[in-house]
Amino acid sequence: MCGLRGNPAFTPLPAEQLDAIESFRSGARTVEAGQAVIDEFRPSPQLFTVYSGWAFRYKTLSDGRRQILNFLLPGDFIGLQDEFVDGQSHGVEAATTVTLCVFPRDKLWPLFHRQPRLGYDITWLAAREEKMVDDNLVTAGRRNAMERVAMLLMYLYRRAQRVGMERDGWVEFPFNQQHIADAIGLSLVHTNKTLRRLQQLGLHEFDGGWLRIIDPKALETLGDYFERPLRPTPLI
Amino acid sequence: MCGLRGNPAFTPLPAEQLDAIESFRSGARTVEAGQAVIDEFRPSPQLFTVYSGWAFRYKTLSDGRRQILNFLLPGDFIGLQDEFVDGQSHGVEAATTVTLCVFPRDKLWPLFHRQPRLGYDITWLAAREEKMVDDNLVTAGRRNAMERVAMLLMYLYRRAQRVGMERDGWVEFPFNQQHIADAIGLSLVHTNKTLRRLQQLGLHEFDGGWLRIIDPKALETLGDYFERPLRPTPLI
């Protein structure tokens, strides 16, 4: 049974729906850092909920340029998009060791049928995911380098914080500068230089794969990205 | 009753579900070009299905920079995102006269409850919308100016074509260069110059608010954006 349930970031569910999720679920899976959860060019016969760890969704152009679409944290539901659209979609890669709950794709419709409430929750998650991509699109399209980095750091920090991954002001940050560059649409070199300039302002700090935000307000202002009040999230 | 039903781009529905949609629906609405369908900073108490016309979703930064997130065509379902996340979301603006089917937001859950199949379809639409935003994010993050324009033109042309809006090779194209610039994340001036260079290659043609694609293969190759096989779409 999923140990995330006790987390206040998620909505509690009545026993009947917990049972339904249990029978929907087909197992668990662990993926090591750097390995693929979903291959970019082969639709997955399974859906997943992230149970622990960091992962990310991405797409690559035919010449290898990569764009990270969004980051995945505990509670995120993966693979919906493939259910509904043919052809190549996106890849999902683990950034740390990731543990996942696995659901067979062909039981998705029966789940909607028997537990409409869970169907509604899944729509909730799909809509939330889309809003995050919306934000990332604004970043890539309309923010400059400094703003992009500031936005991304706050965004990732807040998300991790929200699901209880903060420890004394630090959150695990398993990404290298290439990941950051691919997420915000900059080159590796320019990302490095921007990161460096930001660091000298003393608004944040990296250490051994962890991130600490020293001056959240300054970063929020710089990135023009402010935390929004968030309701508890459904957890499938 | 919605005249889009006969369109082969959409899946036919049994009478029972049509009735359910009818009772979900609260009316119709017409919005003139340039007017707001959904205000960017005020959550809408309604959901919409586009019945005819072009619209677009967008977000603006606090200093006025605007990013168009996606374009909306007949059959697109609007407003889901607001259902599920607090705070400011996105705006929706009509680009032509747009007609919409209106649904009260508070009947969304009852609809899922009584017609799980329609709930499933709504999730389908949400996932498809997200995939489109994914593609736009790749464009803004990883394509250069020429590629961005090529991709956008093919993308909009294909989408319009798909819902039967093509007439002798032309589709209505009610956007000015500022719209294009805001969609692909370039400045107005640079968008103009890029458009001009593309036009001289003779791959496409604009005339009086209509667009014709002369060499789709060349544009697809240029933009590294290829049509994917598409199933019929559910229509709510």
Add this chain to the structure above:
DNA sequence: CGAATGCTTGACGGTACTCAAAGATTGTGG
């Protein structure tokens, strides 16, 4: 006919990209 809106062009500057190479860090095998 004048105002408003949108398109086009040139000039110039700056942000960000590419290329290249030198540190720093981590991991691995002898």
Add this chain to the structure above:
DNA sequence: CCACAATCTTTGAGTACCGTCAAGCATTCG
């Protein structure tokens, strides 16, 4: 435990793409 490889970070130099500014042109509308 050290040597070496592999990966990642950092820096500099040079360039190109794209942004900003400014002004002229075209079209539409009242």
